[in-house]
Amino acid sequence: MSTRDTGTEQLIKDTAKHLFFAEGKLHATTQEIADAAGVNRTLVNYYFRSRDALFDQVFHEAQESLLNMLDEVIESSMPFKQKIENLISVFLKETMHFPYRELFIITHMNSNDVIESKKARGKKVNAFLEQIQSEMDKGNIRSMNPRHFTMNLFSLMAYPLVTAPLNKILFGMNDADYNILMEERKNLIFETIFP
């Protein structure tokens, strides 16, 4: 059963991810995906069996790659401050490319009912939270529930990218202006987190 690998399967999946994560078309039809990929629609069924199967696969891969990225950054043995700096750099870069990835995950969880419970996850998260707590004890960052620190950090990174279309209108900015603003945030967030 040797596969000829024309790259079509990957092309369809990548195109779907682009529509979902980059363009925010969270409910694109198979036709829209096929058109954007420049392939016949039935190939979606040929490679993925069904629309739902494609969505599920994209969902799982999105979740996995998001968590893997976070794991890599969080589990590194860098000093804390450097680790956060790295996290900001990596996360911001990925989120600028795929601003709606987390939204896709969340709305998918809301519309279907996803049951997720990875025990291993808890360990890693707790280790990170404890490290934050330790930094607070040392007086390096303001004292609060470490979960707040984490949420603050990710909020500051992700939300302005999600709300970009709205912000551009409210602030009267074009794409170029807004990109400059987003670039500035890397340092800004670091300074906000470490006063």
Next chain:
Amino acid sequence: MSTRDTGTEQLIKDTAKHLFFAEGKLHATTQEIADAAGVNRTLVNYYFRSRDALFDQVFHEAQESLLNMLDEVIESSMPFKQKIENLISVFLKETMHFPYRELFIITHMNSNDVIESKKARGKKVNAFLEQIQSEMDKGNIRSMNPRHFTMNLFSLMAYPLVTAPLNKILFGMNDADYNILMEERKNLIFETIFP
């Protein structure tokens, strides 16, 4: 052409808003909306003509009520610090009730192509930005592009509510725990914004 007003039209609209804004079902079908409202599906067409018309109306009302809320808070003559305190209180309360309202607006803008350009808006926003700038000049808040200050503020308020399903899993928290955490944020955000 006296209307009998059985409240059905409003019920359908309110139910749709609940599904969209509160439950995050951003693409509910007319059947799902009708079921949730406990009415016959054809009433959606009777009162709103088409699914698209219902979505458009909800979209416009969402946008309007969001902007009105912001206007009221922002244009008040309170001292700046108090104004922000009030903004946090009002916005957080509304967002806890309708966490996905802004997302609905944004994804709707992404999937359709909405042209929006209210000149009046720009004036109000600029006035607010200038007020922030003035506070920075006085040394009351850290110096930065006032747009950053604004984005920081809204990010800290909105994002943890949007990502609640994901955070509950990652942090291993139930709904009650998470609500407590969200309540804490009112003060926390204020303190983060005013160091």
Next chain:
DNA sequence: CTTTTGTTTAACAATTTTGTCAAACTTAAG
């Protein structure tokens, strides 16, 4: 060159979702 196997396509079928309509129903007015 022929065969084999995987890929792509178009036509078709099935399903899902939306929209229409006439009849039944309800309530207020005459």
Next chain:
DNA sequence: CTTAAGTTTGACAAAATTGTTAAACAAAAG
């Protein structure tokens, strides 16, 4: 009570979306 007007319902039609199949096609193997 009867009428009139708005409301609700179910049956049906239309449209949109998804899924299936057989045939055409392309490339590697024999």
